[in-house]
Amino acid sequence: xxxxxxxxxxQSISWVNRRGAARTxxxxxxxxxxxxxxxxxxxxxxxxxxxxxxHHMEDIxxxxxxxxxxTEAINARFFxxxxxxxxxxxxxxxxxxxxxxxxxxxxxAEDLVAAYxxxxxxxxxxxxxxxxxxxxxxxxxxxxxxxxxxxxYLDPRALGTVSRLGKLIMSVILGxxxxxxxxxxxxxxxxxxxxxxxPKERLLEYDVAEGWGRCAHSxxxxxxxxxxxxxxxxRCGARGPRRRRPSFSAGLQSRRCSRAF
Numbered sequence: 001x002x003x004x005x006x007x008x009x010x011q012s013i014s015w016v017n018r019r020g021a022a023r024t025x026x027x028x029x030x031x032x033x034x035x036x037x038x039x040x041x042x043x044x045x046x047x048x049x050x051x052x053x054x055h056h057m058e059d060i061x062x063x064x065x066x067x068x069x070x071t072e073a074i075n076a077r078f079f080x081x082x083x084x085x086x087x088x089x090x091x092x093x094x095x096x097x098x099x100x101x102x103x104x105x106x107x108x109a110e111d112l113v114a115a116y117x118x119x120x121x122x123x124x125x126x127x128x129x130x131x132x133x134x135x136x137x138x139x140x141x142x143x144x145x146x147x148x149x150x151x152x153y154l155d156p157r158a159l160g161t162v163s164r165l166g167k168l169i170m171s172v173i174l175g176x177x178x179x180x181x182x183x184x185x186x187x188x189x190x191x192x193x194x195x196x197x198x199p200k201e202r203l204l205e206y207d208v209a210e211g212w213g214r215c216a217h218s219x220x221x222x223x224x225x226x227x228x229x230x231x232x233x234x235r236c237g238a239r240g241p242r243r244r245r246p247s248f249s250a251g252l253q254s255r256r257c258s259r260a261f
Contacts, residue, residue, distance in 0.1 A: 033124030
């Protein structure tokens with residue numbers, strides 16, 4: 001029985017150069033929702049369902065050499081610097097994956113839908129106001145922290161490289177100058193675009209708070225007896241709720257947050 005990769009598996013760093021690689025498994029699932037809409041939970045579910053290789057932003061932390069190709073793809077697609085990636089380049093970068101979720105892959109919805117016409121599409125969704133609060137209290141507060149910036153400075157080859165990619169991603173999905181209204185507008189526009197470019201019979205719009213049964217059964221996958229935990233809100237344990245990180249939403253236009261992004 002296939003099991004999920006462990007936390008230690010994901011935290012160990014490898015140095016695999018994907019450039020020039022060939023596709024080894026077929027691309028079957030594209031999860032194209034924004035971060036903090038259940039993309040990590042969806043990755044875990046897809047791995048349990050037996051998909052081999054589910055790409056997530058955490059994979060770039062684990063293999064920083066990928067950051068170069070993702071940076072190249074973003075610059076070409078969104079800033080007209082270079083040639084946009086085609087099927088050949090996506091097969092090099094994602095040829096070891098049967099599914100993708102989270103950014104940066106979700107940013108390339110139009111390109112990946114065209115490159116892999118046989119892949120099913122999941123659009124993980126969430127109320128935009130709840131998404132913004134969750135994003136600010138998790139990813140936003142981390143990248144704005146002094147500890148994160150110091151760690152990136154002290155580890156320029158690995159975390160520093162991924163940190164620079166992260167800033168580039170944020171500039172696209174949130175906007176070059178981050179404001180609540182601007183970020184929410186980009187979120188909404190992304191979802192409207194995916195609904196427009198993906199045929200209804202190929203698209204499953206999905207809130208992971210439903211559990212994974214509908215997703216599994218809709219594609220004929222066996223739904224094992226496994227609890228589908230979402231990671232969109234802090235979990236509670238024996239010692240009570242995890243302490244929430246301080247929100248940075250109120251100070252997004254401050255100097256500190258401008259430096260973070």
